[in-house]
Amino acid sequence: MPTLLLTGFEPFDGGTVNPSGEVARRLDGARIAAATVVGRVLPVSFERLPALIGELVDRGAPDAMLGMGLAAAEPMIRLEQFAINRAHSERADNDGLAPDDRPLDAVGPAARIATLPLGPVVARLRAAGIPARLSFHAGTHCCNLWLYHALAALERRDRRIPCAFIHLPCLPEQALATPTASMPLDLMVEAVRLVAANAIDQA
Amino acid sequence: MPTLLLTGFEPFDGGTVNPSGEVARRLDGARIAAATVVGRVLPVSFERLPALIGELVDRGAPDAMLGMGLAAAEPMIRLEQFAINRAHSERADNDGLAPDDRPLDAVGPAARIATLPLGPVVARLRAAGIPARLSFHAGTHCCNLWLYHALAALERRDRRIPCAFIHLPCLPEQALATPTASMPLDLMVEAVRLVAANAIDQA
Amino acid sequence: MPTLLLTGFEPFDGGTVNPSGEVARRLDGARIAAATVVGRVLPVSFERLPALIGELVDRGAPDAMLGMGLAAAEPMIRLEQFAINRAHSERADNDGLAPDDRPLDAVGPAARIATLPLGPVVARLRAAGIPARLSFHAGTHCCNLWLYHALAALERRDRRIPCAFIHLPCLPEQALATPTASMPLDLMVEAVRLVAANAIDQA
């Protein structure tokens, strides 16, 4: 049976919850289309992530691969098409590092492009009544790093599988502290299920 | 049995749905605490609303009164404490009128204050995990008009009952066209039920 | 010769500059239309301001009165028409006080309205190419307090003079720390001169 690797992140920057980690946990072991989901929660670490992503690809040999992360002020599901070769953050990651405008890979390309075509996925999310949009900039934090390095890991192993990144809004409970947009977990799970089904279709 | 009058608005400005009207319909006839909800959907009309509000008060003799309306870019439940004596709108209401910075009542006070104390209500919504905030400005559209004229109608009849206004975010389906914050209908209904229970407690 | 009282505020909340204080200093002693400007810089203090405003009115017997303050995220000149009877602030003023949703005056009206008609003033600012807008909500900080208490002081003394409040954006130097809109001091001074000329015309 085909496998979909679905990763989220642990909480960061003083937060106690990260919707992407919650969705990964909720869908771990689920069956979507004809595939089984392997849900994993990753550390928010510029340094440790590249190796961890490589290991997940090696161990799991997934047939499709989706990363998820939190985009704090975002009101919608946001599908990331580009990952740039850059790390920059004003706030420290969970290892205490805040990279200042430096390349992710000194010899890598300026950017990589998601291998799952995202235009049709956005259309299907919207057809299902879920606010979603296509994005051309995944930021310069660990989410962008995930997509850049996941695509690199697949290239290096010559594995041509669908791979993309999903930015999620805050959970309602996160919007209690600062006035910001949010989306209930159930709606996020429904959205990610739909993206996953599309990724498996393309696998 | 005590009665809570709960009003929402019809769609406006080209929209096909208004969450406040949907919530009013969903809760019409519901029992909250020891009270029965009378849910009504009002026209978005600067001219017709004052008389309609007066009639609802006269006919229903409610024991508590909550207005609801849409605040298009708002990401949270917003409880309105003030209504100012002003009508101003760049966009026409459903009668084609767009008042330009004019008083709602040439001889009325500069503002009126909601008779339901809203600080504790916000605290209870947040304790229930629902993003909510206290607001000091209800705008200058029909929502502000509702609160100003509802409080006027109660004053004129010397009816001292809890009365306030709830601004709701867009529904997810409304956020499909423009990228904006949204909240599912079920969460809105849960929030309004909680506000209503507090209003009845104070009645 | 008629006198225009023009007040700004000192820096607050850790800032080192406040554009409103700078403009007050720059225009102190200036002649605008047929009037002399008396420019004063006030403390950001919920407790001390009411008495200080009263003293300025008593000592100066101004023929027109304009308050100015900073609206940190505002990109335009914003003319305030309403002051509500409320003080609320998440951040402490310069005395360390952060009032939590409490009335400015336990027996005062719910709001007061600026006595300088602001619609035409906005039109003249815009005709001069200066981004400006009419506002119906002055917030719940010391700016709103200024307008509420200045109008109260004038009422109490039965002095019918033009009185309004001007919110200014950040200065470019303030926008260095946080990415926010700003306006150079010279353009602010030009804008305030124009508002002042209109206030004196109405005096």
Next chain:
Amino acid sequence: MPTLLLTGFEPFDGGTVNPSGEVARRLDGARIAAATVVGRVLPVSFERLPALIGELVDRGAPDAMLGMGLAAAEPMIRLEQFAINRAHSERADNDGLAPDDRPLDAVGPAARIATLPLGPVVARLRAAGIPARLSFHAGTHCCNLWLYHALAALERRDRRIPCAFIHLPCLPEQALATPTASMPLDLMVEAVRLVAANAIDQA
């Protein structure tokens, strides 16, 4: 004497002015550091721009090259470090074209990186009191196209000169219609002069 090519754009999307075109006109022929500025105004055209950029490089053989464009909601000077291989616009360009998520160059790299190091330039702008920030996403309109194709033109000709793109805020006159951040033309010109001096230093 070395030459700096400095391009802006004509107005678009119904506008009557474009600050980037104004700055290009103002600085055409100016001497900055030891160089002469060649200021040019380009059409907002996804189709015609690539060839026009190539011609400017061929005819002028510039020693440094800066593009400028308008970023409508941006409050600061924004220096663009990345150009992605994508064109996407909801609104038509001046030829009536609105590309829908398509590559700029079917065989080109996923992105190109500005050849003028921008971190130090941002630091100098800020030291001069000018609100400025480093950006990692130039959008998907003609501004991003300019940077992608300018860098391509230089690569193809093996010309290693400093090249980057500057996004400018609205002019105050543009902020009259919609409430948005703005910056006076003189401050923009000062900012662009500073960026240009840095580019010539690196040439």
